[in-house]
Amino acid sequence: xxxxxxxxxxxxxxxxxxxxxxxxxxxxxxxxxxxxxxxxxxxxxxxxxxxxxxxxxxxxxxxxxxxxxxxxxxxxxxxxxxxxxxxxxxxxxxxxxxxxxxxxxxxxxxxxxxxxxxxxxxxxxxxxxxxxxxxxxxxxxxxxxxxxxxxxxxxxxxxxxxxxxxxxxxx
Ligand SMILES: C[S@@+](CC[C@H](N)C(=O)[O-])C[C@H]1O[C@@H](n2cnc3c(N)ncnc32)[C@H](O)[C@@H]1O
Numbered sequence: 001x002x003x004x005x006x007x008x009x010x011x012x013x014x015x016x017x018x019x020x021x022x023x024x025x026x027x028x029x030x031x032x033x034x035x036x037x038x039x040x041x042x043x044x045x046x047x048x049x050x051x052x053x054x055x056x057x058x059x060x061x062x063x064x065x066x067x068x069x070x071x072x073x074x075x076x077x078x079x080x081x082x083x084x085x086x087x088x089x090x091x092x093x094x095x096x097x098x099x100x101x102x103x104x105x106x107x108x109x110x111x112x113x114x115x116x117x118x119x120x121x122x123x124x125x126x127x128x129x130x131x132x133x134x135x136x137x138x139x140x141x142x143x144x145x146x147x148x149x150x151x152x153x154x155x156x157x158x159x160x161x162x163x164x165x166x167x168x169x170x171x
Contacts, residue, residue, distance in 0.1 A: 011129035012136040015145035022108055022140040023049055029136055030054050030104055037094075037102040037132075039084045040109035044070035047077050050106065058097065060090075084109055087127045094132070102132055108140040115143045 014029060016022040023046055030036060034054040041047045041059030043066060050057045060082035061067050070079045080093055084107065094102060105128055112121050121141050128137055 007130075009126070009129045011125075011134055013125055013129075013144070013148075014136060014138040015148050016138060016140050017142045017145050019046070019108065019140060022046065022106070022138065025138045026050055026053050029138055034103045035099055035101065036104045036106060037090065037134075038106040038108070039082065039090075040107060041070060041079065042066050042108075044074045044077055044079060046106065046108065047079070048074050051077055054104070056099070058093070058099070058102075060084075060093070084124065087131045090128070091131055101134070103135050105132065105134045105137045106139075107137060112144075113140070113142045115146075117141075118143045118147060 014025055016025060026049055030050055030053040032053070032055060036050050036054050036057040038047050038050065038057065038059045039061075041061050042063075044059045047057055047059030047070070056078070058078045058080060059067075059070055060080050061070070062081065062083045064081050067079045067081050070077070078097070080097075082089055082093060084090075094100075107124070107128075111117055112124075118141075121139065121144050125137055125139065125144075128134065
């Protein structure tokens with residue numbers, strides 16, 4: 001049975017359909033105080049767009065070739081090799097770079113857009129939200145965005161959520 005002591009995620013998840021929407025979120029979701037981790041940065045095209053909007057950004061990719069090219073093309077930005085499924089390595093990367101916390105995470109990994117990978121996508125988001133506890137994760141996943149559009153939290157018959165109702169004494 002769920003209870004009030006049970007751990008609840010506070011991270012917001014923002015699903016975007018394509019790279020255009022993914023980059024469009026920067027103006028809304030990244031602010032000058034943020035330290036941002038991008039996962040699946042390829043050659044760093046989005047990383048360099050995030051950079052002027054935040055205090056620090058680190059672009060990462062599983063491919064060492066991509067990271068070499070990103071470093072060559074954008075020497076002003078920080079890049080590192082990272083396999084997204086190794087969340088422990090992501091936490092270690094933060095310590096190595098003397099980063100207290102990644103406040104925002106951007107994820108654009110090949111293979112996460114289709115419906116068949118929806119469960120992998122949700123477990124990846126949950127892992128990052130649990131271990132790194134960012135305020136928000138922006139992810140490029142058309143299936144997650146579609147699924148989220150179909151979800152609707154039940155607010156009760158009067159449309160008011162239980163949480164915002166005053167509990168009678170002893171309830
Ligand atoms: C569509 S590209 C990213 C494009 C980039 N975000 C941009 O905006 O230009 C997808 C990237 O995901 C990376 N990728 C695939 N599996 C990964 C994994 N397990 N961990 C990290 N990156 C991964 C690929 O190497 C590839 O560079």
